Amino acid sequence: MINLVINGLPVAVEEGSTILEAAKYLGFPIPTLCHLEGLSNYGACRLCVVEIGEGPKARLVSSCTYQVEEGLKVRTASARVVKARKMVLELLLASCPQSKVIQDLASAHDVRQQRFRQEHEDCILCGLCIRMCEEQMMAKAIGFRNRGENRSIGTPFDMKSEECRLCGGCMYVCPACQLRCTYMEPEKAICGGCANLSPPCLEKSSFEDMMCYMDPCVACEIRKD
Amino acid sequence: MVIPAGTCGQASGANDLIAAAEKEILLCGLDKNIRVRVTGCHGFCEMEPSVLIEPDNTFYPQVKPDDIPRLIKAVLDGKILEDLLLVSEEGKKYYHQNDLPFYQTQVRSILAAHEKIDPLSIANYIENDGYSAIAEVLENGAPEAILAEVKNSNLRGRGGAGFPTGKKWEMLANQSNGSGKYLICNADEGDPGAYMDRSVLEGNPHSIIEGMLLGAYATGATAGVIYVRKEYPLAIKHLELALTQAAEYGLLGDDILGKGFSFNLSLAKGAGAFVCGEETALIRSIEGKMGEPRQRPPFPITKGLYRKPTAINNVETWANIPIIIRQGAKKFTGVGTRNNSGTKIFSLVGKIKNTGLVEVPMGITLKEIIYGIGGGPSAKAKIKAVQTGGPSGGCIPTARFDLAIDYDSLVDAGSIMGSGGMIVMDEHTCMVDVAKYFMAFLKDESCGKCFTCRKGTQRMYELLEDISQGKGTLKHLELLKELAEVVKDTTMCGLGQTASNPVLSTLRYFRDEYLAHIEKQQCPAGVCKALITYSINENCTGCGMCVSVCSEEAISGLRKQRYKIDSDKCIKCGTCKGVCKFEAIEVS
Known part of the structure; x- marks a missing residue:
């Protein structure tokens, strides 16, 4: 077991656990977007940053990827962490304003302004869908392409992948995508189109008929470019 | 007759000189009297294509192919062509290379070998004491002694972060040798305006191989990889040849020099992503995966290439190893300062008279490099700042040119040593434009994994563009600083953590220029098009x-x-x- 201190509280967790897991064990909330139990840790969204170390050596690390170390001192909500987290949310809000998840997170963290030029993107490149496809669905149908501002997610050469079984796992785990089918929880849907259709999407019997696979969506007519 | 023909020399016409010289020598039947040695870059790139006449090292700058016949005749007669010599502004003629102010304050423990060595010939390297260090070490058979020597030398990694090499090797040596350990030479040099590593790879590839052999013997590593970017075709050509030659001479592979020591070395070519200079991204790239950093710890020293213990060192670090072993740690620590021993190669470029590669002892001041070796500004305008450390570095203003250069002092000044790029800027350089340039570079070269690095660099670029177009407000400045600090704090790898440096250092030292753009709608340097x-x-x-x-x-x-x-x-x-x-x- 590894002993560490989180927000002043000592805790012992198994070797190889992450700070996020240890904090969860103690009940300290850390917001995440690119983390999902059952998938490997990636560290893309930077929302889960926490402060470790002391004095001039104190620094921020992503708690979902940083493994616990003996004697580690962690602060999950120090001023530095809160400032960074708010900026991350402001950046997210500036890029993906339509995402309900991001809107809610921003609101919960008291982000009251968005000072950047407004963009309308629908993907935050958190990579959850890629890990879902590879690790749970054993398909590896999609992946990251390019780097920097040209980075995107898709199938090789944007062609229909023979590995893809249209399982919908990628959509299911997406934390930000506005095209996500939210038939399970219509109150979380942004456009609500699925619920308002007649007959509503959520009552359709066959999985194939789910309109979220349709492009553009017949209900909200959001077109994927 | 020595003709430097690295990439820089070839670009300025060294190949024509070589052809002209070889033709003339053949035509006159002088192949018994004069030999042409084609070498890598000697450092003084501004004066290339140049010719050096041994044994008294007469230096002829910017030679034209038409001058070659009379140059060869003069060499035969033992004369010097006065009209081709380099002349100072005061009219003083420089006869010998060592008289040049450019070379006088340099301590060229690595670069000097480039003059003596034909990189295509292993025999030439051996003639110049090459592979003598590894041969002697294998004869005596004491790996601990090499480790101790490297530790005592206080050599710090020349890739930029300055981690003590001896300490890194000791950590690798202490790893269990269950299924092999790796050594990697990081030759993914990607900073705009920096080309030290390229020059060493092109000019003296065997020194890297010997350095890695010594490292392998000291640490128990079984295999090594040199990761070099595809944009360096000449370096790749020389390295590939050097590897083949070393294997033929029994210096690589199994049972090296018949002493029962084995080490395999291979070449991996990178596709030119800047982020692949980061060690974990580099490892993933060698493994055939996407070049993307991962969380450290675990550090490569415990889990590196193919999850085996791995030590990664920069080209220049490896080039220092045979020198340390040959001359001893004591002599090495005699150069430089206490915590920063030895020499460092900088590529001095920008608005300066003598551009080129300069090798100086650690602890030398910026002033000595820029005004002494560099010869001051190239135009009438005064020098305003120097940018060190590439896109991750920062700009240091003239007021701080008394700074003694070492790893720690540069960090204090808001920049970094980096791999050794040094871009000199004068009054016609707009600092907002400089920050914008580096941000444009970084937003393309960020791997894109960390949201704050990917989007943060894009947003910083956007804000800088607004300012450079006169659309900026004081709120832009505030937001820029706030964002830069968060990007520095919240990213995973060295690229992201230093990506804000160009913005933060220009804001720190040249805030007045930002304010001129915002408040007066003026670009003092006359660069930002919207404002002039x-x-x-x-x-x-x-x-x-x-x-x-x-x-x-x-x-x-x-x-x-x-x-x-x-x-x-x-x-x-x-x-x-x-x-x-x-x-x-x-x-x-």
């Missing part, structure tokens, strides 16, 4: 030069009279200013 206008003053003689080059037909007037620029048509390309001999074109 071109006009013609009374110096104009009406020669018409500017009219003939203007692609937009924005200049009009009568011959022999003062011309006028139509600001509606002018696209501010600056071509007219470049051709005007009377300084009649003004930027305001």
Whole structure:
């Protein structure tokens, strides 16, 4: 077991656990977007940053990827962490304003302004869908392409992948995508189109008929470019 | 007759010189009297294509192929062609290479070998004491002694972070040797304006191989990889040949020199992503995966290439190893300062008279490099700042040129050592534009994994662009600083953590320039196009030069009279200013 201190509280967790897991064990909330139990840790969204170390050596690390170390001192909500987290949310809000998840997170963290030029993107490149496809669905149908501002997610050469079984796992785990089918929880849907259709999407019997696979969506007519 | 023909030399015409010299020697039947040695870059790139005549090291700068026949005749007669020598501004002629101010304060423990060695010939390297260190070490058979020597030398990694090499090796040596350990040579040099590593790979590839052999023997590593970027074709060619030759000579592979020590070395070519210089991204790239950093710890020293213990060192670090072993740690620590021993190669470029590679002892001041070795500004304008450490570095203003250069002092000044790029900027360089340039580079070269690095660099670029177009407000400045600090704090790898440096250091030292853009809508350096206008003053003689080059037909007037620029048509390309001999074109 590894002993560490989180927000002043000592805790012992198994070797190889992450700070996020240890904090969860103690009940300290850390917001995440690119983390999902059952998938490997990636560290893309930077929302889960926490402060470790002391004095001039104190620094921020992503708690979902940083493994616990003996004697580690962690602060999950120090001023530095809160400032960074708010900026991350402001950046997210500036890029993906339509995402309900991001809107809610921003609101919960008291982000009251968005000072950047407004963009309308629908993907935050958190990579959850890629890990879902590879690790749970054993398909590896999609992946990251390019780097920097040209980075995107898709199938090789944007062609229909023979590995893809249209399982919908990628959509299911997406934390930000506005095209996500939210038939399970219509109150979380942004456009609500699925619920308002007649007959509503959520009552359709066959999985194939789910309109979220349709492009553009017949209900909200959001077109994927 | 030595002709440097690294990539820089070839670009300035060294190949024509070589062809001319070889042809002349053959035609005159002098192949018994004069030998041409084609080498890597010697450092003084500004004066290339140059010729060095041994044994007294007569230096001829910027030689033309037409001069070769009489040069060869002069060499035969033991004479010196006075008219081809380098002449100082005061009219002083420099005869020997060592007389040049460019070379005088340098301590060239690595670069000096480039003059003596034909990189295509292993025999040439061996003649110059090459592979003597590994041969002696294998004879005596004491790996601990090498480790101790490297530790005592206080050598710090030349890739930028300055981690003590001896300590790194000791950690690797202490790892269990269950299923092999790796050594990697990081030759993914990607900073704009920096080319130290390329020059060493091109000029002396065997020194890297010998360094890695010594490292392998000291740490128990079984295999090594040199990761070099595909943009360095000449370096790859020389390395590939060197690897083949070393294997033929029994210096690589199994049972090296018959002493039972084995080490395999291979070459991996990178596709040129800047982020692959980061060690975990580099490892993933060698493994055939996407070049993307991962969380450290675990550090590569415990889980590296193919999850085996791995030590990664920069080209220049490896090049230092045979020198340390040959001359001993004591002599090595005699150069430089206490915590920063040895020499460091910088690539001195920008608005400076003598551009090139300079190798100086650690602890030398910026002033000595820029005004002494570099010879001061190349134009009339005064030097304003120097940018060190590439895109991850920062700008240091002239007021701080007394700074003694080492890893720690540069960090204090808001920059980093980096791999050794040094870009000199004068009053015609706009600092907002510089920050914008580096941010444009970084937003393309960020791997894109960390949201704050990917989006943060894009947003910083956006804010800088607004400021450079005169659309900035004080709120832009506040937001820029806030964002830069968060990007520095919240990213995973070295690229992201230092990506804000160009912005933060220019904000720290050149805030007045930012304010001029915002409050007065002026670009003091006359660079930001949206904020400048071109006009013609009374110096104009009406020669018409500017009219003939203007692609937009924005200049009009009568011959022999003062011309006028139509600001509606002018696209501010600056071509007219470049051709005007009377300084009649003004930027305001």
